[in-house]
Structure formats: structure tokens, C-alpha cells
Amino acid sequence: MVLKTELCRFSGSKIYPGKGIQFVCSDSQVFLFANSKCKRYFHNRLKPAKLTWQQCTGSSIRRIYMLRL
Template identity: 40%
Template sequence: MVINTELCALSEYRIYPGNGKLMIRRDGKPIWLGSSKAFSLTIQRKKAAKLVWTQAWRRLHKKGITETTTKKKRTRTGKVQRAVVGASLEEIRKKASQKSEVRTAQRDAALKELKAKKAANKGKSGKGSSSAGSKPHSFQKVPKHMGGKGSRGGKGSTQR
């Protein structure tokens, strides 16, 4: 069974039979008002869009339309490759396109070369120095609180 309902001119809520007031405006247009509150506010010439509880305000401030809204499209930033201080962009791309076996072979070759250089340097330094100690400089770590030139209150401090 369908019930004949009217819409309130102010709040836009449904007015069921037996409720509300029918007001005829000066220009002759009939206006249905759902409650005495709506009637009073209409007489005071209040705007429905400024009253938070009305449908006009909710429509104006985009409230209650969650199911119809779609997800906002997010723009993804494109990745930009830049040259590093030591290598240009072309070199980086060339290395990336190389196979991993080639890179590992190059790394092993570079390591062998480094080891060979170190061994050659050790051989030269061992033959050149005929001193008893293998280390030319030996530093002994001394804790800071054991005195010295500073004014920390140790044995060597002269200031008081």
C-alpha cells in the first residue's frame, strides 16, 4: 500500500498524513512544513542551507553520499634515474644490462689484482726495512683519566 507523503519545504523530510502544516505563501504557492520548528524558521526567513540539520545543508556540504563516490585517482610519479657522482647514466645502464656472471667475473679479477698489488707492496717493504720490529710505529692506548696535560685532576696536571 502506497502512502501519499509530502516533502517539507525547509528540511526536505517526508511528511506523513496527519502531520505538518500547509502554509500558503503570498504569491499563492502552497508550502508543506513538517514541524512547528520548520514553520517558525520559515516565518523568520531562515535559509535551509545554513541550518545544519536540513537536507539542503547536507547536500551543500557533500554529506551522506559515501556509496556513490568512487576512489580518487592517484597520480603516480614516474621514476627518474640520475647519474651518481662516480658514474654517468650510460655507465649505470650498461652495468644494469650486463649479466650477473660477467659482473662477478669482473669483481673477482679486480680482487685478484688488488691482492697481487698488496703482496707486491708487502714484499718490497719487508726487504727494504731491516729493523727488528715489523711495525715502524706502535701506539699505546692510554686512558684519558691517567693524567697528561689536561686539567682533569690526574698525576700530570699542574693546575689546581
């Protein structure tokens, strides 16, 4: 059985089905967050590259998104 995982919009961590928080902006843009900590930091406009606890720091962000293309 294959599970479709999504990536957190802030931290880049995997989100399994039935988990995470989905936020929809007024312009119909959908954001998926792994937990409330990621959602809170996103709304406070903190930059993910400056936090050390997450997977997407610095140049690894570019590598992750280049693999998705």
C-alpha cells in the same frame, strides 16, 4: 498499501499524510512544513543550507530537486 509522502519546503524531510503544517500565502502558493520549527525558520527567512540539523544542506539540495524533475 502505498502512502503518498510530501517533502517539507524548508528541511526536505518526508511528511506523511495527516502530519505537518500547511501554510497558504495570499497569492495562493501552498507551503508544507514538517513541524512548527521549520515554519518558524521559514518565516524568519533563515537559509536552510546554513543549518546543520536538517537533511537539505549545501549541495544535497540540488541533488534532491534534480531527482524530482
